[in-house]
Amino acid sequence: MFSYCTDPSTLSGLTWLSCYLTTGKHIAFYASFGTVMLLLAITAPAALTFGFLGAMAARSHIAPLRWIGKIYTAMVRGIPDIAFFLFVPIALDQGLEYLRHRWKCPDWGEAVRQGNDFVVCAEAKLPLSTAPQWVHEGYGFTLAVLAFAFVFGAFAANVLYGAMQAVPKAQIETAAAYGMTQRQSFWRILVPQMWVYALPGLSNLWQILVKATPLLFLLGIEDIVYWARELGGSKTARFSDYPHGDWRMWYFLGLLVFYLLLTWLSEKGFSRLMTRLSHGQATMAGEAQRKAAA
Amino acid sequence: MKKLLLATALTAISASAAFAAGHGTTIRMGTEGAYPPYNFLNDAGEVDGFERELGDELCARAELTCEWVTNEWDSIIPNLVSGNYDTIIAGMSITDERDEVIDFTQNYTQPDxxxxxxxxxxxxxxxxxxxxxxxxxxxxxxxxxxxxxxxxxxxxxxxxxxxxxxxxxxxxxxxxxxxxxxxxxxxxxxxxxxxLGGGIGMGIRESDPELKAKFDAAIQSMKDDGTLNALIEKWLPGSATF
Missing domain, CATH: 3.40.190.10 (Periplasmic binding protein-like II)
Structure with a gap:
C-alpha cells in the first residue's frame, strides 16, 4: 500500500502497523463489513415485505390463502433457524439447476442424481462455471439473502398479524359506517395505525437480524467472521511478511465493538421513530405527547 | 424503501447475468486456503502455496482455464459432489473411505x-x-x-x-x-x-472421468520431466520425491 512497506521485517511500531493493516487481506476484511451492511440493507425490507404478505394472507377471508399464511409462520417459528439457513440455499440452488436442466438439455440421457453426485448439464449450471468469481459470490449472497428474508419474514408476519389485531375494532367499524369498503378500511385505517403496535416487535426483530448476520459465514460467504478468524490465526514468517502469534482475540474483540455499536445506533434510531409514530395515536404514548403539548 | 427493493431485485438479476461470458473449459479448483505450505491465503488475500503453483501448472498442461475458490474443510467434499466446484486440491490424502464418495487422481506427493x-x-x-x-x-x-x-x-x-x-x-x-x-x-x-494415507491426490467427482484422465495425464507428465520434484523440494523440503 505505502511505499515504505516493501520490506516489513525492518519496520516496527506504528509504521509496521500501518503496513500490516493495509495488506490486501485486510482490505478484503474491511470490504466484508460492506457485505454485512448490504445484507442488512436488502434483507430488512425484503423480510418486511414477506412479513406483510404473510400477515395479509393469515388474515385473509379465503381459506387456502389463510392456511398458507398460518402454515408459513408456524413452520418457520417451530424449526431451528440454522436448519433453514442450511436448507434453503441448497434446495433453491439444486431446484433451480434442475429446472434449468429440464429446460435447456431435454435430450440429456444420464440421471441427475448419480450416487452422491448431483449432475446437471454444463449449460444448466447456476452460475455457469465459466462465470467470473464475483458472479459466483453474488449468486451465493443472493441465496443467503433469500434464506434470511424467508426466515425473518415469518417472524415479521407474526408481529404484523398481532399489530393488525391490536388496532381497536371501533376504528374499523367506524370506517365501515362511513361507507368504506374492506379494502379501503384496510389501507386507510388499519395499516397506518398498526405500525405503532408493530414497532416494538419489529425493532426486536431487527436486533436479532443484526446479530444473526455472522450466520453468513456458515453459508460459505466470506464475511467479517471469516476474515477475522483468517487474519487472527497465527502466521509464520515463511508464508507471510507479517508473522504474528494467535491474535484472534483482538480481531473478535473488534467485531464485538462493531456489533455493539450497530445495535446501539439502531436502538437510538428506533426510539426516535417510535416518538414520531406515536404522534396523534390513541395509545398511552400518544396520549402523553398530547398532554405534554397542551 | 423502493430503492432497497430495487436493489434486491438487482442482486437477483446479477446472478442471471452469468450467462454472458462463455469460452473454453473453465475448471473451478476448490481448496481450503488455511494449510500452509500446501495451500494458504497470502498477504494479498490470494490462494498461494505448493498446490497453487502445482494446480496452475497442471491446468496449463491440460489446457484448461482454472479458477481458484476456497471452501471450509468440513464441507469440501459435499460441495464438490453438488457441483459448486470441479476439483478438490487441498492437501487431501487418498484414503479408501474418501474414495467411496469421490474419485482421486494419481498421487502428486508421496505418503507424507x-x-x-x-x-x-x-x-x-x-x-x-x-x-x-x-x-x-x-x-x-x-x-x-x-x-x-x-x-x-x-x-x-x-x-x-x-x-x-x-x-x-x-x-x-x-x-x-x-x-x-x-x-x-x-x-x-x-x-x-x-x-498415514496413500499420498495426496486431487479429488474429482465420480461422474467426471474425463477430467480425472486429463489431470492424471498432466500429473504424469510433471512426474516424468522432474518439475513435480522441483516443486516438492521448493515447498515441502524434507518430503520424499518421486
Whole structure:
C-alpha cells in the first residue's frame, strides 16, 4: 500500500502497523463489513415485505390463502433457524439447476442424481462455471439473502398479524359506517395505525437480524467472521511478511465493538421513530405527547 | 424503501447475468486456503502455496482455464459432489473411505509422514489428549489409538490448542507443522513420525472421468520431466520425491 512497506521485517511500531493493516487481506476484511451492511440493507425490507404478505394472507377471508399464511409462520417459528439457513440455499440452488436442466438439455440421457453426485448439464449450471468469481459470490449472497428474508419474514408476519389485531375494532367499524369498503378500511385505517403496535416487535426483530448476520459465514460467504478468524490465526514468517502469534482475540474483540455499536445506533434510531409514530395515536404514548403539548 | 427493493431485485438479476461470458473449459479448483505450505491465503488475500503453483501448472498442461475458490474443510467434499466446484486440491490424502464418495487422481506427493507437535517432550502420546483437524486421516488415526481425540475445524486452531494447554499435542502433516517447530522455541516435535494415507491426490467427482484422465495425464507428465520434484523440494523440503 505505502511505499515504505516493501520490506516489513525492518519496520516496527506504528509504521509496521500501518503496513500490516493495509495488506490486501485486510482490505478484503474491511470490504466484508460492506457485505454485512448490504445484507442488512436488502434483507430488512425484503423480510418486511414477506412479513406483510404473510400477515395479509393469515388474515385473509379465503381459506387456502389463510392456511398458507398460518402454515408459513408456524413452520418457520417451530424449526431451528440454522436448519433453514442450511436448507434453503441448497434446495433453491439444486431446484433451480434442475429446472434449468429440464429446460435447456431435454435430450440429456444420464440421471441427475448419480450416487452422491448431483449432475446437471454444463449449460444448466447456476452460475455457469465459466462465470467470473464475483458472479459466483453474488449468486451465493443472493441465496443467503433469500434464506434470511424467508426466515425473518415469518417472524415479521407474526408481529404484523398481532399489530393488525391490536388496532381497536371501533376504528374499523367506524370506517365501515362511513361507507368504506374492506379494502379501503384496510389501507386507510388499519395499516397506518398498526405500525405503532408493530414497532416494538419489529425493532426486536431487527436486533436479532443484526446479530444473526455472522450466520453468513456458515453459508460459505466470506464475511467479517471469516476474515477475522483468517487474519487472527497465527502466521509464520515463511508464508507471510507479517508473522504474528494467535491474535484472534483482538480481531473478535473488534467485531464485538462493531456489533455493539450497530445495535446501539439502531436502538437510538428506533426510539426516535417510535416518538414520531406515536404522534396523534390513541395509545398511552400518544396520549402523553398530547398532554405534554397542551 | 423502493430503492432497497430495487436493489434486491438487482442482486437477483446479477446472478442471471452469468450467462454472458462463455469460452473454453473453465475448471473451478476448490481448496481450503488455511494449510500452509500446501495451500494458504497470502498477504494479498490470494490462494498461494505448493498446490497453487502445482494446480496452475497442471491446468496449463491440460489446457484448461482454472479458477481458484476456497471452501471450509468440513464441507469440501459435499460441495464438490453438488457441483459448486470441479476439483478438490487441498492437501487431501487418498484414503479408501474418501474414495467411496469421490474419485482421486494419481498421487502428486508421496505418503507424507505425520508428526506430533507439543510444548514439552514428556507428553503422553498414548493416553493423553491429542488435537487433529476434523475429518482428516490424522483424526481417524488418533481415534484408533488409546489417546483422547479433540477435533478442530481449522488447522490453525489445533496449534492454538497446544499453545493454550487445551491438548497435550497435535498430530498433523509434518510439512504443515515444520515452520511452527522451526520458528517457535516453545514448540517441538515429539515421538515418532507416523505414515498415514496413500499420498495426496486431487479429488474429482465420480461422474467426471474425463477430467480425472486429463489431470492424471498432466500429473504424469510433471512426474516424468522432474518439475513435480522441483516443486516438492521448493515447498515441502524434507518430503520424499518421486
Amino acid at each position: 509422514p505425520s508428526a506430533f507437535l507439543a510444548m514439552s517432550d514428556s507428553v503422553d502420546l498414548e493416553g493423553g489428549v491429542i488435537a487433529a483437524q476434523t475429518g482428516t486421516i490424522q483424526a481417524s488415526f488418533i481415534a484408533s489409538t488409546g489417546a483422547t481425540l479433540l477435533e478442530f475445524a481449522t488447522p490453525d486452531e489445533t496449534i492454538a490448542a497446544v499453545r493454550n494447554g487445551e491438548v497435550d499435542a497435535v498430530l498433523a502433516d509434518k510439512g504443515f507443522l515444520e515452520p511452527f517447530d522451526a520458528e517457535n522455541a516453545d514448540l517441538m516435535f515429539v515421538g515418532d513420525d507416523v505414515l
